[in-house]
Amino acid sequence: MTHWAMTIDLRRCIGCKTCVMACSQANHIEEGLWRRLQEIGHPEPPERQRFFMTAACMHCKEPACLTVCPTTATYQRPDGIVAIDPNKCVGCGACIMACPYDARAICSNRHQFESENTLGAHTDMDYGQTGTCTKCDFCLPRVRSGVENKLQPGSDPDATPMCVVTCSADALCFGDLDDPNSRVSILIKENRTIRLSEELGTDPSVYYIISS
Amino acid sequence: MFIDARTVDQTKTIQTDVCIVGAGVGGITLALEFERAGFETCIIESGGFKPDKATQSLYYGENVGIPYYPLDTARGRFFAGTSHYWGVKLPPQGMGVRLRPMDAIDFEEREWVPYSGWPFTKEHLDPFYDRAQKMLRIGPYTYDPVDWSDPETRPEIPFVGDRVHTTMFQFARRNLFYEDFRRTIEQAERVKVFLHGNVIDIVTDESASTVDRLQVACLSGRSFDVQAKRYILAMGAIEVPRLLLLSNTVQSTGLGNQNDLVGRFFMEHPHLWTGHLVPSKPSVTNSIGLYEVFNRNDTPVMGKITLGEKTLRKERLLNWVTSIHPDYALSYNHYLGHNSRGVNAYRELKLGFLRDKKIPPECGRYLKEMFSDGKSIAQAFYRKFMGNFKDEFSRATQPAVCWLNPMVEQAPNPQSRVFLADEKDALGQRRINLDWQLTSLDTYTITRAQEILDEELRRAGLGHLIIQTRADEVPAKIHGGWHHMGTTRMHLDPKLGVVDEHCKVHGLSNLFIAGASAFPTGGYANPVLTTVALVIRLADHIKKNMGEGTP
Numbered sequence: 001m002t003h004w005a006m007t008i009d010l011r012r013c014i015g016c017k018t019c020v021m022a023c024s025q026a027n028h029i030e031e032g033l034w035r036r037l038q039e040i041g042h043p044e045p046p047e048r049q050r051f052f053m054t055a056a057c058m059h060c061k062e063p064a065c066l067t068v069c070p071t072t073a074t075y076q077r078p079d080g081i082v083a084i085d086p087n088k089c090v091g092c093g094a095c096i097m098a099c100p101y102d103a104r105a106i107c108s109n110r111h112q113f114e115s116e117n118t119l120g121a122h123t124d125m126d127y128g129q130t131g132t133c134t135k136c137d138f139c140l141p142r143v144r145s146g147v148e149n150k151l152q153p154g155s156d157p158d159a160t161p162m163c164v165v166t167c168s169a170d171a172l173c174f175g176d177l178d179d180p181n182s183r184v185s186i187l188i189k190e191n192r193t194i195r196l197s198e199e200l201g202t203d204p205s206v207y208y209i210i211s212s
Numbered sequence: 213m214f215i216d217a218r219t220v221d222q223t224k225t226i227q228t229d230v231c232i233v234g235a236g237v238g239g240i241t242l243a244l245e246f247e248r249a250g251f252e253t254c255i256i257e258s259g260g261f262k263p264d265k266a267t268q269s270l271y272y273g274e275n276v277g278i279p280y281y282p283l284d285t286a287r288g289r290f291f292a293g294t295s296h297y298w299g300v301k302l303p304p305q306g307m308g309v310r311l312r313p314m315d316a317i318d319f320e321e322r323e324w325v326p327y328s329g330w331p332f333t334k335e336h337l338d339p340f341y342d343r344a345q346k347m348l349r350i351g352p353y354t355y356d357p358v359d360w361s362d363p364e365t366r367p368e369i370p371f372v373g374d375r376v377h378t379t380m381f382q383f384a385r386r387n388l389f390y391e392d393f394r395r396t397i398e399q400a401e402r403v404k405v406f407l408h409g410n411v412i413d414i415v416t417d418e419s420a421s422t423v424d425r426l427q428v429a430c431l432s433g434r435s436f437d438v439q440a441k442r443y444i445l446a447m448g449a450i451e452v453p454r455l456l457l458l459s460n461t462v463q464s465t466g467l468g469n470q471n472d473l474v475g476r477f478f479m480e481h482p483h484l485w486t487g488h489l490v491p492s493k494p495s496v497t498n499s500i501g502l503y504e505v506f507n508r509n510d511t512p513v514m515g516k517i518t519l520g521e522k523t524l525r526k527e528r529l530l531n532w533v534t535s536i537h538p539d540y541a542l543s544y545n546h547y548l549g550h551n552s553r554g555v556n557a558y559r560e561l562k563l564g565f566l567r568d569k570k571i572p573p574e575c576g577r578y579l580k581e582m583f584s585d586g587k588s589i590a591q592a593f594y595r596k597f598m599g600n601f602k603d604e605f606s607r608a609t610q611p612a613v614c615w616l617n618p619m620v621e622q623a624p625n626p627q628s629r630v631f632l633a634d635e636k637d638a639l640g641q642r643r644i645n646l647d648w649q650l651t652s653l654d655t656y657t658i659t660r661a662q663e664i665l666d667e668e669l670r671r672a673g674l675g676h677l678i679i680q681t682r683a684d685e686v687p688a689k690i691h692g693g694w695h696h697m698g699t700t701r702m703h704l705d706p707k708l709g710v711v712d713e714h715c716k717v718h719g720l721s722n723l724f725i726a727g728a729s730a731f732p733t734g735g736y737a738n739p740v741l742t743t744v745a746l747v748i749r750l751a752d753h754i755k756k757n758m759g760e761g762t763p
Contacts, residue, residue: 014263015285016297018307025301043284045635048272049265050284110540113607166307168288168296168390169263 003061003080004138004153005177005205006164007187008054012171015039015052019163019172023056026139026162033105034136035163054172056136056163057082057103058196058204065095065104073133080177080205081138089132096133100197101204104135138174154183177205214398217256217409218432228254228404230754231426231440233411233455234447236293237740238727238747240393241347242444245751247400251758254438255405256428258447259290261394266431270410270637271451277628277647278686280480286694287448291407292390294448294694300383302512303505308383310514311348311741312355313341315531317521318621318735324528325653327477327624328733331704331713337745340752344744348384351511355380357502360513366501372672374520376665379533383505383512384740408432412639414443414459414467414723423723429639442722442754446747449478449696449729450630454644456700456710456717457632468700468710468717475630477701478648479622479734480692484681487534487616487662488542490551491675497612503536518736519661530621530653532661533736538612546613547605549592551678554585616677618661619693621736623653630699650686659683695739697728714753715746726750 015037023035035056043050059082065074066082073088074095086107096104107130139161146152146159153159154175164172175184184207187193193207220226230246232239235257246253259267271284280286288294298309314334321329342353352359357368357378368378397403406428413427415437423443429435445452453475457466466474491497502515518533549555557578564572572578582589598604622628628649632642659681666677681687703709706718715730717723726747728739735742 011265012262014265014268014288016263016288018296018299021299021301021307025307026305043269043272047266047269047638048284049269050282108540113540113543113612114538168290 001078001178003177003205004059004143005080005175005184005207006059006138006161007173007184007193007207007209009169009171009173009187009191009209010051010053011209011211012169013052013054014169015050016168018166018168019054022162022166023136026142029134030110033134034103053208054163055101055103055196055206057138058101058202058206059138061203061205062201064098064100064200064202068094068098070094079143081140081143083137083140084133084135086129086132086134089129091131091133093133100200100202104133107132107134213400213403214405214407217406217428217436218430218434220406220409220434220436222434222436224436225425226254226406226436226438228252228438228440229758230254230442230444231256231438232444232446232726233426234258234293234445234451235291235405235407236288236446236448236727237295237389238446238743239444240292240389240397241744241747242446242726242751243397243400243403243405244347244393245748245755247397247403249751249755251402251755253403254440255403256409256411256426256438257291257405257407258410259288260407261291261390263288263290263296266638267408270639270641272637273450273630273633273644273646275646275648277649278690280646280648280692281694283450283644283646286692287450287696291394291405295386295389297694298384298386301505302383302385303507307386308512309386309740310381310738311345311350311384312379312381312737313337313353313745314735314737314742315521317524318531318733318737322525325530325623325733327626327701327708330732331702337742337749340745340749341741343748344741345382347744347748348741349388350382350384351509351513355382357515360508361502361515366506366515367499368502368515369496369500369517369674370672371668371674373668375523376517376519376668378502378515379518381514381516381738383514409436410639411455412458412641413461414455416459416462416467416720418462420462420467421719422721431638440722441758442724444724444726444750444754446726448727449699450644450646452725452727452729453630453699454632454641458641467723468719470719471707473626473701473708473710475699476626476628477624477698477732478628478630478646478696479624479698479731480648481619481695481734481736481738482622482650482654482658482690483617483619483693484658484687484690485615485617486658486680486687487618488546488551488678488680489536489614489616489669489675490546490678491611491613492673494607494609494611496674497538497614498607500536500538500614517665519664523664527660527664529660530623530657531736532618532620532657534616534618534661534665536614537617538607538614542613542615543610544605547610548595549588551613552585552588552592553581554588555592557581557585558589611675616662616665618658619736620654620658620661621734623651624698624701624733625649625651648692650690652684655681655686656683658687693738695728695734697731697734697739700725700729701732702730703732715750724750724754
């Protein structure tokens with residue numbers, strides 16, 4: 001079985017926002033809608049080191065969004081990715097309220113409006129339908145296409161989420177949690193990690209590395 | 213070849229022909245030039261291939277002037293430097309950096325711009341710009357919209373006359389330096405890059421006229437020296453003056469700082485989101501495909517609007533350019549009449565009543581405005597009501613109102629500066645603070661340029677501009693573009709510059725500065741292309757000086 005997961009090494013992140021920009025560019029969305037970055041605290045003297053945290057959908061094994069969705073638009077794939085079918089979503093927003101990670105938002109028609117610079121509108125948008133819910137999908141088209149083409153998500157850049165591919169600090173890692181030899185599994189095994197709001201029982205698939 | 217400086221034998225001094233400090237855009241460009249010339253070159257780079265917090269925090273400093281980005285997040289202190297942060301979205305995928313040469317007028321001594329003037333003209337730098345374009349793997353050396361536009365799908369905005377016109381920018385890919393050129397350097401026989409090494413002192417002879425060696429220290433505690441025939445500082449316009457000021461054993465004011473110029477004249481390109489371009493009809497802003505990033509002949513390009521050279525001279529302005537960005541919220545508000553007198557008066561009256569729970573003092577004026585513009589109010593109510601039943605607002609039928617995102621040349625200003633702080637970093641070196649300041653010419657240009665654009669939009673029947681800035685105040689949300697320039701400016705006279713026309717530090721025979729810190733003025737164009745051109749020019753000078761091919 002495959003279960004896609006991500007590790008984020010908080011010791012390495014320098015807050016350059018490349019992951020946020022790459023996510024926005026690759027998925028034709030506004031910056032910060034899926035992946036966002038926040039600085040925590042203030043760089044204290046004498047070291048003056050900063051602490052940044054990036055977050056997006058946690059692709060929980062027990063997603064709160066799944067149970068509240070009235071139309072089954074939100075669904076969980078066998079590989080663990082939690083996705084949204086925009087054809088079923090009615091934009092009720094229940095999942096937004098249920099998600100403890102602030103990972104979801106409603107598509108506005110703003111982006112499409114602002115992109116229609118040429119005489120013909122862009123037709124290759126995979127952003128989602130206006131008025132429906134949207135969130136990080138671990139770059140599902142890339143992962144799915146990669147698997148179909150026998151590429152290894154997490155190792156082959158063409159099959160890996162863009163935030164991971166473009167991170168300058170190598171802080172993000174993606175891979176199969178069910179493979180004990182994957183880099184993700186090894187990193188989790190060899191380092192101390194935390195997951196956000198574990199006490200809520202969501203069982204997130206994103207692990208934050210905090211120390212060796 | 214890459215070497216971990218933390219493993220260097222401390223008892224030996226590294227000997228080389230040319231020592232470059234900083235493996236960013238400038239340093240890497242130099243190294244590749246010198247490799248071709250057959251020189252032994254070493255680069256001392258503070259970081260590794262990946263950033264780490266301890267090294268990155270060496271960049272920390274305070275902003276004490278106009279609010280600016282944190283100095284330790286606006287720069288990358290690892291191999292390929294701030295090129296890692298190039299984040300303009302390029303089609304179909306990827307990110308990159310905006311490139312354009314400066315204009316000819318940017319190199320001139322303009323009597324309305326104090327301290328302006330380069331020691332050479334743009335024409336002199338053109339061959340180096342051409343070589344820079346090839347190095348950065350972008351298109352041909354032309355920025356004329358005629359060469360990039362398409363009258364059918366991506367036409368120029370049809371301004372009348374030459375007060376304003378369209379200009380073009382090209383884009384280079386982000387991974388050029390940290391991937392492609394890294395591979396080239398790995399294979400280079402005569403280039404050694406010492407990673408994780410920090411130059412903490414430039415040691416000179418007793419008269420501070422010749423550099424004897426550089427002292428390098430690692431965060432791990434290891435230290436060593438480097439001796440070369442030529443030394444080139446390429447760490448950017450904040451870190452170069454910092455090192456010069458710190459190297460004060462012989463020259464107590466700092467190396468090259470005999471006239472108190474090192475660190476002064478810090479320039480950025482003030483950016484802001486301002487001004488609503490309201491088109492006269494939908495077709496105006498439904499034909500602005502030239503003004504987004506698109507591919508033409510495999511080169512990502514983008515059009516922007518700028519002022520003509522005659523306009524700059526006549527109006528005595530700094531150089532200025534703006535991009536235009538359709539905005540949904542602005543457009544929808546315009547659709548609901550927020551830019552009309554009647555609707556605005558109604559809104560002011562309503563908000564005032566709701567806020568203060570009484571009739572506002574200017575009630576009479578508001579009512580007069582409302583009665584004189586009843587049509588707009590009626591239309592706004594109708595559209596608001598009908599919006600509950602069907603979506604009538606779309607690009608096809610309604611004008612798209614655009615934000616301007618101007619980028620302005622900053623006037624050279626000695627009060628805008630970087631200077632040493634009292635606080636010390638992990639290497640025991642005083643940190644650097646930034647006091648970014650603007651002058652009245654900067655703020656005047658920001659507003660007057662928009663007034664001119666407004667006049668030209670109206671003259672051509674294209675629309676108008678709603679201007680939100682004032683000529684006599686610094687706009688509230690002004691910000692930089694991570695373009696650091698001017699702090700070791702170039703001038704023939706040592707009383708007016710830190711480096712001469714060859715980027716050699718005045719008073720020192722073998723110390724040079726590579727990069728935008730040497731710019732006397734900054735134009736409006738992003739500095740990367742000019743930086744690479746200037747660095748290639750410096751490399752040629754040093755090659756000639758040292759006898760190319762004979763180390």
